[in-house]
Amino acid sequence: MNIGDVAERSGLPAKTIRYYEDIGLVKPLRSANGYRSFRDRDVHKPAFLGRARALGFSIEDCRNLLKLYEDDDRTSSEVKQIAEVQLDRIDRKIAELTEMRATLAHLVDACAGDHRPDCPILADLAAKEEEIALLNEAG
Amino acid sequence: MNIGDVAERSGLPAKTIRYYEDIGLVKPLRSANGYRSFRDRDVHKPAFLGRARALGFSIEDCRNLLKLYEDDDRTSSEVKQIAEVQLDRIDRKIAELTEMRATLAHLVDACAGDHRPDCPILADLAAKEEEIALLNEAG
DNA sequence: TATTGACCTTCCATCAGGTGGAACCCCTAT
DNA sequence: ATAGGGGTTCCACCTGATGGAAGGTCAATA
Structure with missing residues (x-):
């Protein structure tokens, strides 16, 4: 899935998603042509980030929330x-x-x-x- | 009056006052030694700016408010x-x-x-x- | 096959509103 | 003369993107 589709699904501008890759929040694969290639789990992250940012969480908070989200051993506390x-x-x-x-x-x-x-x-x-x-x- | 005194009177860090000069909000004179030299009217401006910023006015708003403040032909509207x-x-x-x-x-x-x-x-x-x-x- | 137009890429600059720090000058008191 | 507490400039950094230029890619159409 290309960045445009992810942008549409997440409600974030493609530019912002690229920025999130820049700062290490998402890590999509690359296709042979150099395009970002989002797997299923990559597709969900920008949406997650958009929601978190809308609640005012800082980027660092988002980074931690995402880490917890992906950590099966997390605790809700x-x-x-x-x-x-x-x-x-x-x-x-x-x-x-x-x-x-x-x-x-x-x-x-x-x-x-x-x-x-x-x-x-x-x-x-x-x-x-x-x-x-x-x-x-x-x- | 030097920047340190103005900082104390206005409650703003000296650094911020220098920044305000940079962006043209205050225009102190210079002493022979290169120090900023604040006349009476220059001394009041940083305090004015501090107040306005504390009310959330943007720098551009501050610029306009300051202009009005110094304009005898202003209208309160x-x-x-x-x-x-x-x-x-x-x-x-x-x-x-x-x-x-x-x-x-x-x-x-x-x-x-x-x-x-x-x-x-x-x-x-x-x-x-x-x-x-x-x-x-x-x- | 050529070309158009919508994608995509990178990189660099810009925004607000300062803040931190380095390197250096000045002035006064001891 | 030297120590300290002023002052100066300049450049980098912060948050969280966003705008734009210059150029590569792809699918459809003429």
């Missing part, structure tokens, strides 16, 4: 641990974004958005210097 | 528009992460996390191929 760490990363990211959102929404709300130059958004961005200095001293 | 677009980006990102979180939490929940190899997480990552193919046909 190994897999679960990777997933829990990822869940935690997501939670922290959401918390960070939620805080950003609150601050920004507050500023947007306070801004008249009219023809005048006065703007609480710019004022806020500009005025925090003293606080930063204080924080740095304190921390 | 110009600023507000940039901020609203950013707010929207944050909202979409949060939505994306929330969905990822739900899926992943569901899988983690379903996984025994014990010594056995059976794992719903891996099963889910592996088993979606047909769905993907169907989706691609449909879409």
Whole structure:
């Protein structure tokens, strides 16, 4: 099976699959003409990777998940641990974004958005210097 | 004022401030010895940038915000528009992460996390191929 | 048989937004 | 004079791809 078919089945661009070969995530055979030749088990991997990436797993996580996937002696606790760490990363990211959102929404709300130059958004961005200095001293 | 002092006041690493000069966000003068010499208005910019970046604004957004900040003829609506677009980006990102979180939490929940190899997480990552193919046909 | 067009190949550059480190200069205090 | 803590430049690296050029391959058609 050629890369185009694998791309279609996995939903990933061929370019990305080539990249995954580059970094050692998939290792298709080669046909006589130099084309990548994906065996059945090679065909599944890009799809697996696409799913894992869609859940936010890093490439290194993907590498480990794939290793576990192919390891008959794995334990589900190994897999679960990777997933829990990822869940935690997501939670922290959401918390960070939620805080950003609150601050920004507050500023947007306070801004008249009219023809005048006065703007609480710019004022806020500009005025925090003293606080930063204080924080740095304190921390 | 030298870069070290500016770094302390802005809370940014000196390295980052040099990078910001590289990409044209700040333009400090130079002393006779080649050191960057920050005037008052140069000192405020890195802090401004640090704040804006902390709210998730892209470097290009920062460039525009800085331009508006220094433009006496700006209108607050110009600023507000940039901020609203950013707010929207944050909202979409949060939505994306929330969905990822739900899926992943569901899988983690379903996984025994014990010594056995059976794992719903891996099963889910592996088993979606047909769905993907169907989706691609449909879409 | 020639040619078209859709595949495939490699390689190199680019993106965001910095960070790390090497090699070297400058300034002040001891 | 020498040690340290500044500063400087430049180049490489990180994540996770993506774009594009230059060229090889293959199947169908004219």
